[in-house]
Amino acid sequence: MTKGTQLYEGKAKKVFATEDPQLLIVSYKDDATAFNGLKKGTIAGKGVINNKMSNALMRLLEKKGIPTHFVEQLSDRDTLVKKVQIVPLEVIIRNIAAGSFAKHYGVEEGTDLACPTIEFSYKNDALADPLINEYHVMALQLATKEEVETIKTLAFKVNEELKKFWASCGVTLVDFKLEFGRLSDGTIVLADEISPDTCRLWDSKTNEKLDKDRFRRDLGGVEDAYHEIMKRLEEHIAEA
Numbered sequence: 750m751t752k753g754t755q756l757y758e759g760k761a762k763k764v765f766a767t768e769d770p771q772l773l774i775v776s777y778k779d780d781a782t783a784f785n786g787l788k789k790g791t792i793a794g795k796g797v798i799n800n801k802m803s804n805a806l807m808r809l810l811e812k813k814g815i816p817t818h819f820v821e822q823l824s825d826r827d828t829l830v831k832k833v834q835i836v837p838l839e840v841i842i843r844n845i846a847a848g849s850f851a852k853h854y855g856v857e858e859g860t861d862l863a864c865p866t867i868e869f870s871y872k873n874d875a876l877a878d879p880l881i882n883e884y885h886v887m888a889l890q891l892a893t894k895e896e897v898e899t900i901k902t903l904a905f906k907v908n909e910e911l912k913k914f915w916a917s918c919g920v921t922l923v924d925f926k927l928e929f930g931r932l933s934d935g936t937i938v939l940a941d942e943i944s945p946d947t948c949r950l951w952d953s954k955t956n957e958k959l960d961k962d963r964f965r966r967d968l969g970g971v972e973d974a975y976h977e978i979m980k981r982l983e984e985h986i987a988e989a
């Protein structure tokens with residue numbers, strides 16, 4: 750499968766057409782942004798790590814019965830995926846208070862939540878991805894009631910599988926963001942990426958941050974953190 754026309758360039762990835770109208774190639778960049786693109790930078794080698802990590806985790810989730818867009822890794826940065834129509838929602842699951850949740854609700858970062866939470870943001874850069882509830886989603890026709898139910902069920906299942914896997918690596922899955930898409934027959938599948946850009950991952954013993962918060966918060970050691978979390982994944986993925 751070869752890269753055809755570039756269809757889209759996002760903040761962290763480019764998307765290309767292929768000979769097959771049902772398949773696309775995504776190409777991961779080293780570019781990093783935060784705060785709706787206000788902060789810009791590069792993280793050397795990030796594209797390779799995010800590509801390989803996302804693919805490894807999607808393969809794992811497929812094995813556990815969760816449908817994804819993943820087809821085949823083509824190279825260090827390029828992956829063949831099923832073409833989907835993205836549901837314009839950022840689906841955020843949290844196990845531990847951090848980031849915007851800690852700030853909104855006045856909870857100290859690192860506090861265990863009594864149960865996992867789910868929230869939706871409307872994917873819209875011009876509006877800075879505002880929080881949105883299920884009724885808003887249906888009223889704006891971003892997804893149907895059935896699709897919202899499917900997305901919630903899949904997102905919590907993803908959480909259970911990823912929590913288990915990262916625990917085996919000595920890593921706490923604090924929170925993460927997922928995106929879902931519709932195949933041409935309407936089936937909802939997990940899309941986009943699962944990487945240190947889209948998850949908060951803390952060392953289980955020290956709570957050291959091994960994710961993009963090192964870039965967002967100018968903590969230093971960004972590249973080292975991406976390499977460390979990838980190394981942990983590679984050491985444990987075969988047994989998962």
Ligand code: TMP
Pocket residue numbers: 841847848849850924925926946947948949
């Ligand atoms: P938040 O605490 O800033 O709302 O972030 C929750 C999770 O979602 C965290 O793991 C980072 C991830 N995330 C993204 O992947 N993309 C985004 O644009 C934002 C704001 C968060």
Ligand code: ASP
Pocket residue numbers: 760781782783784785786787946961965
């Ligand atoms: N990717 C997001 C942006 O630049 C933000 C983030 O990941 O924090 O807007």
